[in-house]
Amino acid sequence: MEIPYTVSTRPDTGLWNAKIGIWLFLASEVMLFGALFSAYIFLRIDAAPGTWPHGLLNVPVGTMNTAILILSSVTVVLAWAALKMRRYRAYWWYMLATISCGVIFLVVKLGYEWPQKFEHFGVFIKPDALAKYEQYLGNERRIEKGLEPRIEITGHLHSQNAKEYEVALDPVNADPDNPSMDRPHFLPLPVTDKIATIEKADVQRATMFLPTHSAYFASYFTITGLHGLHVLGGVIVFIYMWLPVSKKLYQRNPEHLANRVEVSGLFWHFVDLVWIFVFPLFYLL
């Protein structure tokens, strides 16, 4: 049985069917990500002072991944245009470029950015013990300047025993009174070799940078994780349309393949569009 209206337009809608299908799907996707973004806003405006971290993500790497996604949006639309012009060879190369961009994005995210977070350690200090760790927090100066207090000491977990954590400090806690630490740096600064000893009795909670760390990381991993799944889905579809099996369709009806590329491209642009908001919200602000 042949599926109707894959190329010709349906008289009552004025569109070929897959086009309506993908837009209905994208409409539901807007609601899905919209719900998560509104949860993000809700958690953020409700966050107690000092609990919403800033500058913990790697901005140059995030910027690079943003550029890669934008580039892939261009290549997929060029792949579609190549098909429209019946240049299969150009299509094949543009599609390969798109797939490569998607794979690079995922490898950077899952192979580099996430694991780096899993290795990072944060200790939230109990409110009544904050003064004791003033040398790592620099709150006297911050309060004077009207800045939010620091309540967390971060770095790499060096060692721990029943009573204490030993943390190799991040620069922000190694030199907390330096005004340049008030705002996040563009280039991430490496963990220092200055070690802080923190008594467990003074600790509210201590955790790696996992979803359990804070509302910030919970929403970061949820939204970037769901976004990553979308990238993976797009890459799988593109691989199918790049393989020889799709060349057969091209030889039979090139316009049909062009339409398939157009609707999967629409999905891909949507994934790019979501990232355009994810990037500043989590990396920069």
Place this chain on the structure above:
Amino acid sequence: MNNPPDVTQDPKEYEEYAHGVHQHVMRYVMVGVTLLVFTGITVALSYVDFGARKANVAVAMLVATLKAGLVAAIFMHLAAEKRLIYRILIFTGFFVLGLFWLIFLAWYDYPIFH
């Protein structure tokens, strides 16, 4: 049997068609470059102190909305699309704004906003 034969079978028709698509290609590349430039601008602006973090958030979201608008209008062809698709999206816009409006109402739960 609704699929017409390949549209390229008439060589003359194909020439016109290909020319039209080619003009679009340049536009896609230009939009891609613009988006990359705006990404750089977003990053740079986040290191400018606009006085309050709220102001920085507003500026960044403004740039992001501009970028998203470009992707939707040009790459997703929403600048010139069939009426039915606009109808679908009007509903989506309405509901997603409703979702954010609920968040806005939560502000009233804080007598003195922190």
